[in-house]
Amino acid sequence: xxxxxxxxxxxxxxxxxxxxxxxxxxxxxxxxxxxxxxxxxxxxxxxxxxxxxxxxxxxxxxxxxxxxxxxxxxxxxxxxxxxxxxxxxxxxxxxxxxxxxxxxxxxxxxxxxxxxxxxxxxxxxxxxxxxxxxxxxxxxxxxxxxxxxxxxxxxxxxxxxxxxxxxxxxxxxxxxxxxxxxxxxxxxxxxxxxxxxxxxxxxxxxxxxxxxxxxxxxxxxxxxxxxxxxxxxxxxxxxxxxxxxxxxxxxxxxxxxxxxxxxxxxxxxxxxxxxxxxxxxxxxxxxxxxxxxxxxxxxxxxxxxxxxxxxxxxxxxxxxxxxxxxxxxxxxxxxxxxxxxxxxxxxxxxxxxx
Ligand code: SAM
Numbered sequence: 131x132x133x134x135x136x137x138x139x140x141x142x143x144x145x146x147x148x149x150x151x152x153x154x155x156x157x158x159x160x161x162x163x164x165x166x167x168x169x170x171x172x173x174x175x176x177x178x179x180x181x182x183x184x185x186x187x188x189x190x191x192x193x194x195x196x197x198x199x200x201x202x203x204x205x206x207x208x209x210x211x212x213x214x215x216x217x218x219x220x221x222x223x224x225x226x227x228x229x230x231x232x233x234x235x236x237x238x239x240x241x242x243x244x245x246x247x248x249x250x251x252x253x254x255x256x257x258x259x260x261x262x263x264x265x266x267x268x269x270x271x272x273x274x275x276x277x278x279x280x281x282x283x284x285x286x287x288x289x290x291x292x293x294x295x296x297x298x299x300x301x302x303x304x305x306x307x308x309x310x311x312x313x314x315x316x317x318x319x320x321x322x323x324x325x326x327x328x329x330x331x332x333x334x335x336x337x338x339x340x341x342x343x344x345x346x347x348x349x350x351x352x353x354x355x356x357x358x359x360x361x362x363x364x365x366x367x368x369x370x371x372x373x374x375x376x377x378x379x380x381x382x383x384x385x386x387x388x389x390x391x392x393x394x395x396x397x398x399x400x401x402x403x404x405x406x407x408x409x410x411x412x413x414x415x416x417x418x419x420x421x422x423x424x425x426x427x428x429x430x431x432x433x434x435x436x437x438x439x440x441x442x443x444x445x446x447x448x449x450x451x452x453x454x455x456x457x458x459x460x461x462x463x464x465x466x467x468x469x470x471x472x473x474x475x476x477x478x479x480x481x482x483x484x
Contacts, residue, residue, distance in 0.1 A: 142371045142450055146224065152267070152464035153224030154371065155303055157436070158380065159341070160228055161369035164435040166382050168299060168339055169232045170209035207362060207385050210337050213257070214297035216288060218279050218326050218342075219304030220260035222464040223269050229258050229301070230271045259291050265467045279304065280325040288333055296335035302326040302342040305378075316347035316377075323353065331360065331396060336387040345377045351425025357381060358426055360396050362388035369433040373450050381428075 142154040151157075162168065212233055217226045260266060261275045261284060268274060273291055277284035279302075304326060306318035323342055330340050340361065344350060357364045362385025372378050387393035 140450055151224045151227055152222040156224035156228050157371035158303070158369040159225045159301065160436055161371055161433040162341060162367050162380055162382060163228070163232065164437045165367065165431060165433040166365075166384075167209055168212070168341065168382075170211040170298070207337055207388065209339065209384065210298040210335065212298040212339075214292060214295060215258050215299040215301070216297050216329075216333055217258065217260040217272075218300065218302035218329065219262055219322070220274075221262035221264045221266040222466065223260065223266050223272070225301055225303055226258060226260045226266075226269050226272050229299075230269065233258065234271050257292070257297075259288055259297075261288065264469070267464050267467065279329060280322070285329045285332060288329060292333065296338070297333050298335050298338045300326070300330045300334050300338070300340050302330075302340075304343060312347070316345045316349075319343070319345045320347075320349070320353060324356075327356070327360070330386075334386045336393060336397065338386045340381070340383040340386065342381050342383075344379055344381050346379050347377060349425070351427065354381075354426040354428045355424060357383050358389050358428075359391040360387070360389045361385055364426075364428045365431055366428050367431045367433050371450055375451070379430075382431075 140154065142157045146152075146154040146156055215229050215233060217229055220226050258272045259275060260269070260272050261277055261279055263276070263278055265276050266274045275284065275287055275291075277287060279285075302323070304319075304322045306315065306322055308315040308318075323344060326342055327340070334340060340357075344353065344366070346366070354364055354366075361383035363383065365382045366379050367382050368379045372380075387396045389396070
């Protein structure tokens, strides 16, 4: 979490530092969890229905928004109790911290500062794998993998770590380095999402949940269509911790294997064979409009709740677009390790000094 002048005024940035989170994005996952109860509990159906159906993500191909909303939210299997979870594109680790808290208890991180390992027996204890292109500060209870989620080797490493067991939850907050050309950025984001979906089909348990960042661009309906093949319920969520001005939202997909594709097909993909199909565009989850790929709509839910969370001092409502000027600036908790801009920064200051 760096120190940008705009971020200094952001209440979630400030609250993240006060609460020990490595990134303000932790609040996005916390708000999604408060709305959707991602982690389940022993004993079955939580009966949960999202509260704020503010809108529906539009598509010209569907006639009734209400119809789509009802279909997505009324019939749903119980959320699985999460024993294993995967955090794709995890650095610096804010979402991984939320996974640790929710799966191992709020005190786990502070009580096990010296035990920066995942329990060996992943069959009975909660296990978390975090993957990123960049190195990540170790985090108690999390197995950190440095790798590219678009690479087959990374997929294999995740699968290997779970020793054949599947996880109940996969989250992905991945974002490519945006260059400012909107359509290109959206395309890169959708390719990253497809890579995440591909890995997910190999590591997620039947009935499991997938949460991922999505850019709500022009062709987002095509991705919804693909997700509906694999999941029983697909909802687009916008936590208030995500700035209004951003096209970023999150898909919350539940009931893996209960989409329109038969469950055997979802689980039966050969990793090597499916990679090209899912990411490359030949059949499978391709992204180009065609006769058999019609854009879908999904319900749109705004998430503003936060479970068990106190406001920062002097703040009574957290709004990421509001300025809160009076606060004490704190140092970043987990500065990036060897960030890509380091070399350029060195050259610039060297030039100035010299
Ligand atoms: N959820 C994280 C947190 O709470 O700390 C923040 C994630 S940050 C917004 C996006 C991350 O995606 C970056 O750390 C970036 O390195 C990672 N990323 C982008 N493309 C990737 C790829 N192909 N494979 C793995 N990680 C990737």
